[in-house]
Amino acid sequence: MATESAETVAGPFFEDLQVGMLAEPAPGLTLTEGHAAIHQAILGDRLRLALDVELSGRVLGPGARLAHPGLVCDVAIGQSTLLTQRVIANLFYRGLVLHRAPLIGDTLRTTVEVVGLRQNSAKPGRMATGLAALRVRTVDQEERLVLDFWRCAMLPLGNQGLETGHADDLAQIGAPPEPAALAGSLAGWRLDEYRAAVPGPYFGELREGQRWALGSGDVVSAAPELARLSLNVAAAHLDGVGNPQGRRLVYGGHTIGLVCSQVVRCLPGMLTVVGWHSCDHTGPVFEGDTIRSEVELERAEPLAGGGGLVHLRARAEALREDGPVEVLDWRLVGALA
Numbered sequence: 001m002a003t004e005s006a007e008t009v010a011g012p013f014f015e016d017l018q019v020g021m022l023a024e025p026a027p028g029l030t031l032t033e034g035h036a037a038i039h040q041a042i043l044g045d046r047l048r049l050a051l052d053v054e055l056s057g058r059v060l061g062p063g064a065r066l067a068h069p070g071l072v073c074d075v076a077i078g079q080s081t082l083l084t085q086r087v088i089a090n091l092f093y094r095g096l097v098l099h100r101a102p103l104i105g106d107t108l109r110t111t112v113e114v115v116g117l118r119q120n121s122a123k124p125g126r127m128a129t130g131l132a133a134l135r136v137r138t139v140d141q142e143e144r145l146v147l148d149f150w151r152c153a154m155l156p157l158g159n160q161g162l163e164t165g166h167a168d169d170l171a172q173i174g175a176p177p178e179p180a181a182l183a184g185s186l187a188g189w190r191l192d193e194y195r196a197a198v199p200g201p202y203f204g205e206l207r208e209g210q211r212w213a214l215g216s217g218d219v220v221s222a223a224p225e226l227a228r229l230s231l232n233v234a235a236a237h238l239d240g241v242g243n244p245q246g247r248r249l250v251y252g253g254h255t256i257g258l259v260c261s262q263v264v265r266c267l268p269g270m271l272t273v274v275g276w277h278s279c280d281h282t283g284p285v286f287e288g289d290t291i292r293s294e295v296e297l298e299r300a301e302p303l304a305g306g307g308g309l310v311h312l313r314a315r316a317e318a319l320r321e322d323g324p325v326e327v328l329d330w331r332l333v334g335a336l337a
Contacts, residue, residue, distance in 0.1 A: 262293045274334070
């Protein structure tokens with residue numbers, strides 16, 4: 001349908017990127033009850049403060065409804081995809097911290113900077129690709145920092161024979177979350193009100209090394225709808241034509257969101273998620289896969305004001321006709337009263 005006079009609108013190839021490059025700003029997005037309802041319908045999360053406006057008001061302050069941290073992260077990631085519209089795969093997220101806990105009604109705006117580039121070694125019969133590490137920062141309508149993290153995307157080269165010389169050590173990209181920053185979004189929360197209303201388990205009832213395995217999984221559905229909801233414009237999640245897998249990929253945050261919902265089923269007293277140490281996508285996910293996860297409490301960190309942070313590792317597999325495939329290794333930090 002395209003003609004010679006039509007200008008193709010698409011994202012950059014790998015060789016078009018340079019360290020220090022800033023993406024054009026994506027549209028800001030105001031979090032609404034509609035976003036929250038669709039997000040919850042697709043992912044099925046049972047995080048109480050994001051579902052119960054009365055409880056949220058008692059804990060966070062009168063009239064406050066917590067926006068689900070997964071929704072906040074999905075919007076930030078979606079807003080960061082202008083540079084990665086041609087993405088083949090997302091490899092990792094690192095050092096994600098929720099510096100604030102946004103509420104329904106807040107507006108999120110995101111900036112993206114290229115901080116590292118590495119061309120992959122050429123392999124016979126395979127597309128030439130490179131890895132782009134991005135620093136992603138999200139603020140609210142008052143310019144208060146909400147999110148800060150790094151992500152890495154694999155992009156194709158437009159000139160398949162080009163040697164770009166990019167060889168940054170991406171293992172050095174990112175920094176672990178600072179403990180004080182992880183607890184910062186909980187400032188002023190009434191944990192006594194939460195404990196009075198929610199049966200737990202509470203922070204003091206858990207032990208390091210404890211593990212949970214869900215007996216059932218969650219099917220991946222409405223994948224392009226979640227991508228569109230978050231302003232994600234990566235063609236791999238919306239179109240899929242030309243993907244090496246030959247089919248449309250599920251957005252990585254969709255897999256993370258389903259696993260988050262399973263983490264909350266294992267720890268039904270969880271207040272919220274305050275950060276991620278890392279998240280590695282170890283395999284592709286497709287619509288129709290069933291995701292099942294296992295969760296381990298690696299470290300428990302008490303907070304001075306009561307409750308504490310739980311440093312968790314969630315590993316997930318996709319169940320398919322030909323057997324299970326590992327798809328996610330996620331180290332997250334949750335808060336409990």
